[in-house]
Amino acid sequence: MDPAEFRRLGHELVDWVADYRAGIEELPVMSRAQPGEIEALLPAEPPRRAEGLADIVADLDRIVLPGITHWTHPGWFAYFPANTDLASVLADLVSSGLGAQGMNWQTSPSAT
Incomplete structure (x- = not known):
C-alpha cells in the first residue's frame, strides 16, 4: 500500500467510524448474537485474494457490529468506559x- 492509497482508504475508514459513532444510539447496547451465530457467518477458509475495502466494511456492518457490545454507546454503564x-x-x-x-x-x- 502506498501513501496515496493509505490516505484514500484511511479517509473511508474514518468516515465509517464517524458514521458508526453518530448512529450508535440506534444500536442495541449489547450483542443479541447467540452462541455459534457469528462463526456461522464466517467463511470456512480465509480469502485467497485480498478483498476490497467495500467488502471488508460490509463484513464489519454485517458480522462484527451485530456481534459486539458497544462500549461507546451512551447507554453502556457496566464495567468501565x-x-x-x-x-x-x-x-x-x-x-x-x-x-x-x-x-x-x-x-x-x-x-x-
Whole structure:
C-alpha cells in the first residue's frame, strides 16, 4: 500500500467510524448474537485474494457490529468506559502510524 492509497482508504475508514459513532444510539447496547451465530457467518477458509475495502466494511456492518457490545454507546454503564473519546482513536492512529517501539530509551527516547 502506498501513501496515496493509505490516505484514500484511511479517509473511508474514518468516515465509517464517524458514521458508526453518530448512529450508535440506534444500536442495541449489547450483542443479541447467540452462541455459534457469528462463526456461522464466517467463511470456512480465509480469502485467497485480498478483498476490497467495500467488502471488508460490509463484513464489519454485517458480522462484527451485530456481534459486539458497544462500549461507546451512551447507554453502556457496566464495567468501565474504555477508549470512549474519538480523540483516543486518532491517537491510536498516530501511535500505529509511527510504529515506534517504546520498550526502552534507546529504541525510542520520545516514546519512553
